[in-house]
Amino acid sequence: MLKPNNSWTWYYDQKDDSLMLDLGDDMVFRVAIPTKHLVPTAFEKSTFTVDDATVYQSFIEGISDLDLSAPRKAELALNAVAASRFHKPLMPKxxxxxxxxxxxxxxxxxxxxxxxxxxxxxxxxxxxxxxxxxxxxxxxxxxxxxxxxxxxxxxxxxxxxxxxxxxxxxxxxxxxxxxxxx
CATH class of the missing domain: 2.30.140 (Spermidine Synthase; Chain: A, domain 2)
Incomplete structure (x- = not known):
């Protein structure tokens, strides 16, 4: 399972038109949120904060009972952290x-x-x-x-x-x- 650390960095990749999370060791995570749903701060480089790590851990614990592989759980949790921090407000559907x-x-x-x-x-x-x-x-x-x-x-x-x-x-x-x- 991925363990967050203070070297992780959020950045927007113009070429891929996606928000990314640099996990170090040549690993990059592509966030599933479409660009049109990102708040303006998502386009600025920022670190994966202690708050992000705390939220990530709560999501990992929350999904522990789901029948998903460990990589899928990490994917879901990282996307959830990105959504909690960078997703524009939505109207209910x-x-x-x-x-x-x-x-x-x-x-x-x-x-x-x-x-x-x-x-x-x-x-x-x-x-x-x-x-x-x-x-x-x-x-x-x-x-x-x-x-x-x-x-x-x-x-x-x-x-x-x-x-x-x-x-x-x-x-x-x-x-x-x-x-x-x-």
Whole structure:
């Protein structure tokens, strides 16, 4: 698993038209946020701060129960840190998801489940702004929002909290066998 350090650097790569994170040792991470969704500070070189490292660790802990490989978890967590720091504010687009009329009050780094007409997806909460939360798709498989629109791994959307359900860890129970005695 990646361990953050103070040599990591955020920078915008004009050639690739992407926000990048230089991890040192000739490793560079390309952030999944489209350029049009970046705040102006994303275009300035900056260090990966202690706050970034703290947020990264909380995201890593929050996604620990997801069925993802270690590299995918690191990718999700790094994209989540970038979104929490550099993503422009969004208006909610809750109409894609079923209203559950629940009482979900998600916190940063929590996993929630959202339901569409065609399925469900697990999302990582980037931030809760009261009645709505910025969420990142945490499933590797795309989620169909409509017949013509899909969300991909690490894409973000803002959704009203009444559309969310707390994530339930699915535990596979092995069949029990009994020995007859007597």
């Amino acid at each position: 809750s109409w894609f998801f079923q209203n559950l009329e629940g009482d979900c009050t998600p916190v940063q780094a929590e996993i929630v489940t959202l339901y569409t007409e065609s399925g469900k997806g697990n999302y990582l909460v980037i931030e809760n702004s009261g009645c709505a939360s910025l969420c990142m798709l945490a499933d590797v498989e795309p989620l169909s929002l409509t017949s013509t629109k899909d969300m991909k791994f690490c894409e973000v959307i803002k959704v009203m909290n009444d559309r969310m359900e707390a994530f339930q860890v699915e535990v596979e129970v092995a069949p029990m066998s009994f020995a007859l005695v007597g």
